[in-house]
Amino acid sequence: MPSHRRHMTLGENRRMTLGVIADDFTGATDVASMLVRAGMRTVQVIGVPDDATVIDADAVVVALKTRNLPAADAVRESLAALRWLQAGGMRQCYFKYCSTFDSTAAGNIGPVAEALMQALGADFTIACPAFPENGRTVFRGHLFVGDELLSDSGMRHHPLTPMTDANLVRVLQAQCQGRVGLLRHDMVAQGPLVLRQRFDAMRREGISIAIADAVNNADLRLLAEACADLPLLTAGSGLALGLPEVYSARGWLLPDAQAATLDLARGAAAVLAGSCSLATQAQVQRWREAGRPALAIDPRALARGEPVAEQALQWAQGHSAGQAPLFYATSTAEALHSVQAELGAAQAGALVEACMAQLACGLLAQGVRRLVVAGGETSGAVVQALGVTQLRIGPPICPGVPWTQVEGQSVGETLQLALKSGNFGGPDFFSEALQLGVSI
Ligand code: ADP
Numbered sequence: 484m485p486s487h488r489r490h491m492t493l494g495e496n497r498r499m500t501l502g503v504i505a506d507d508f509t510g511a512t513d514v515a516s517m518l519v520r521a522g523m524r525t526v527q528v529i530g531v532p533d534d535a536t537v538i539d540a541d542a543v544v545v546a547l548k549t550r551n552l553p554a555a556d557a558v559r560e561s562l563a564a565l566r567w568l569q570a571g572g573m574r575q576c577y578f579k580y581c582s583t584f585d586s587t588a589a590g591n592i593g594p595v596a597e598a599l600m601q602a603l604g605a606d607f608t609i610a611c612p613a614f615p616e617n618g619r620t621v622f623r624g625h626l627f628v629g630d631e632l633l634s635d636s637g638m639r640h641h642p643l644t645p646m647t648d649a650n651l652v653r654v655l656q657a658q659c660q661g662r663v664g665l666l667r668h669d670m671v672a673q674g675p676l677v678l679r680q681r682f683d684a685m686r687r688e689g690i691s692i693a694i695a696d697a698v699n700n701a702d703l704r705l706l707a708e709a710c711a712d713l714p715l716l717t718a719g720s721g722l723a724l725g726l727p728e729v730y731s732a733r734g735w736l737l738p739d740a741q742a743a744t745l746d747l748a749r750g751a752a753a754v755l756a757g758s759c760s761l762a763t764q765a766q767v768q769r770w771r772e773a774g775r776p777a778l779a780i781d782p783r784a785l786a787r788g789e790p791v792a793e794q795a796l797q798w799a800q801g802h803s804a805g806q807a808p809l810f811y812a813t814s815t816a817e818a819l820h821s822v823q824a825e826l827g828a829a830q831a832g833a834l835v836e837a838c839m840a841q842l843a844c845g846l847l848a849q850g851v852r853r854l855v856v857a858g859g860e861t862s863g864a865v866v867q868a869l870g871v872t873q874l875r876i877g878p879p880i881c882p883g884v885p886w887t888q889v890e891g892q893s894v895g896e897t898l899q900l901a902l903k904s905g906n907f908g909g910p911d912f913f914s915e916a917l918q919l920g921v922s923i
Pocket of ligand 1: 822834860
């Protein structure tokens with residue numbers, strides 16, 4: 484089926500309602516999936532395009548890889564994305580970060596949010612990482628992952644952004660110049676009118692960003708409606724589920740039932756897992772227990788300069804076309820810490836990311852046309868190495884993870900990617916993704 488989208492120049496595009504700036508690649512597809520599901524035709528661009536060409540879409544998501552950059556660099560890239568989206572005529576801006584609020588003490592959520600607010604002339608916004616469908620809820624400013632506080636969850640061992648404090652008012656305040664407040668659940672539950680009054684009261688109290696409690700989708704819808712006139716929203720992907728309805732009510736959007744349609748998937752498949760998150764650990768284990776082809780990538784071998792990727796690609800060629808191979812650097816927290824102590828966390832991460840990127844290119848050369856990638860940073864590395872500039876967003880495999888199709892470049896045949904944030908998906912995610920890929 485041919486793409487039903489039309490290329491336009493920036494000046495022509497009057498229909499872009501929402502412009503999203505995402506701090507990592509899987510986060511970008513996550514929020515795009517949320518919008519598509521509610522009938523918003525959504526396109527994801529990889530990085531800030533250097534020309535004025537944009538696709539005719541209701542929402543455009545700019546996927547950056549800024550989560551782990553020095554704050555000043557993250558701010559600079561986010562402002563460049565903002566300027567590009569503003570030139571496209573967006574009505575509202577959405578800064579998307581992870582639903583587990585992944586950040587370091589130096590940022591980057593606070594510095595980027597404040598810089599975007601200043602550029603947009605916004606004196607108030609909310610910070611709402613909640614994604615209840617994936618078990619991320621916020622109550623009294625504290626983030627829960629399932630039944631655990633963030634600080635008790637697997638996130639405390641994250642390789643790059645270990646989260647050891649669940650009190651998000653405290654976490655965000657440490658990253659901000661302005662004052663951070665709390666929008667308590669009892670306020671949220673009272674709906675948009677009360678919420679807007681509370682926004683005004685907070686402005687008077689000198690609060691510029693409020694952590695918003697939300698424990699279910701109804702809370703997110705109330706928040707989305709209350710925030711319709713704010714120039715900037717900052718959130719995980721959850722808040723986006725309420726936006727299409729708000730925009731439709733305002734006459735800014737005509738929902739499209741075909742918004743999630745992709746071309747028929749063809750070609751061989753493979754899985755790359757560069758995440759050490761608990762969900763990915765379970766997925767790798769399930770795959771291996773099922774006796775499917777799997778090959779471990781050893782960071783120490785990479786550090787010794789061994790031709791790990793070349794050998795892995797040779798191994799992949801030994802498998803029959805029907806058997807998708809898995810390549811994984813995924814390891815337990817204990818094994819990860821031991822490697823990091825030896826190689827340094829950043830160095831180990833960079834080595835693994837580079838290897839995954841090399842594998843992706845090699846697999847493509849071997850004819851793979853459907854690639855599942857686990858890990859946000861890992862996905863960023865893979866997408867950059869493949870030279871992907873635009874993704875059309877398709878149907879969801881699980882909440883937060885859609886199949887996507889590479890667009891806007893000459894990769895030859897159709898290439899489809901499933902970019903999974905490490906902690907998303909059930910234990911059978913990899914096989915579920917591959918099955919859905921065939922029947923799209
Ligand atoms: P997630 O989505 O789970 O946060 P990411 O891909 O964003 O996953 O981050 C995981 C980071 O850990 C990446 O930089 C990756 O290269 C690195 N990594 C993965 N496996 C290992 C390993 N065995 N040892 C050291 N670093 C690793």
